Ligand SMILES: Nc1ncnc2c1ncn2[C@@H]1O[C@H](COP(=O)(O)OP(=O)(O)OP(=O)(O)O)[C@@H](O)[C@H]1O
């Protein structure tokens with residue numbers, strides 16, 4: 001393969017790369033758009049409840065809604081800290 | 094009752110105003126009474142593309158504010174008696190457009206016109222959202238380029254959720270894709286997204302493909318909508334677009350690489 005061919009091959013890919021990136025991005029943004037509007041608030045409140053008991057971080061919680069024809073799935077992911085969770089005292093500040 | 098068509102895109106500079114001018118002219122030339130409105134308040138340029146910039150007396154905002162009657166603000170096109178232009182204000186900002194005000198003007202125009210073409214500004218702020226709010230049909234102008242396609246998808250989402258039709262649970266806005274500034278050569282070389290790629294991503298009814306063409310710039314220099322230049326491929330493509338919009342089933346042209354003869358290649362013809 002000559003050097004010229006090499007450049008030609010990599011150039012051929014640029015539209016394909018664009019298409020692939022767009023497909024992923026657009027799917028993601030569509031899912032985001034279709035999220036129910038209560039989701040951010042619910043995420044915040046859930047996090048507050050969890051934090052009463054476990055010392056988890058803001059970013060430890062992800063929430064996702066997926067829809068197909070028949071079901072709607074609410075997926076909740078909470079990443080617990082590495083070391084043994086210290087139970088917090090409930091009812092104080 | 095008129096049908097209201099919004100020409101929108103999200104991303105700027107993709108060819109909305111060029112498209113609005115040509116579609117409005119095309120509809121008028123086919124005998125439909127057509128009004129074309131510039132929603133780009135503060136940055137008007139539809140008047141320039143239509144070649145009527147020196148005949149602007151009153152504008153869209155004047156009419157909304159009751160400072161002029163709609164008939165005083167509409168400019169009759171000199172080439173087609175069916176075509177009228179409502180220019181945007183050059184001096185006000187986008188907040189001078191109100192939902193009620195726009196609604197009233199459109200309702201007024203609706204009594205006397207068959208089609209109302211709304212040239213939206215770029216972005217997703219007030220001028221753009223109001224241009225699409227009352228639409229019956231939307232033409233999403235897209236360039237075969239990553240950020241334009243992404244913004245078009247975003248616009249399709251807004252069209253489906255934030256329009257009068259969506260709010261009133263009416264039949265949804267009819268959405269069409271118009272792919273502009275297309276270069277079959279660059280698609281062939283693998284540098285540009287193809288019409289199939291874009292359609293696969295956006296899955297919207299394709300109204301047409303407008304090739305990248307020097308003649309578009311010449312037409313805008315002269316203040317003539319490119320659709321009037323039937324010697325140019327872009328002008329012919331816009332004519333197809335108008336026919337398709339009106340229901341004709343035409344094959345896509347200008348999406349294949351032109352086969353040039355050896356003579357043509359040697360002499361750059
Ligand atoms: N098919 C085409 N071939 C070549 N140039 C084009 C084509 N369509 C539009 N252009 C050029 O692209 C530029 C932007 O076009 P236009 O003003 O119609 O875009 P717009 O989407 O209305 O922009 P804005 O978002 O600023 O309102 C202009 O210089 C125009 O001449």
Ligand SMILES: [Mg+2]
Pocket residue numbers: 109110111133138212213214
């Ligand atoms: Mg414009």
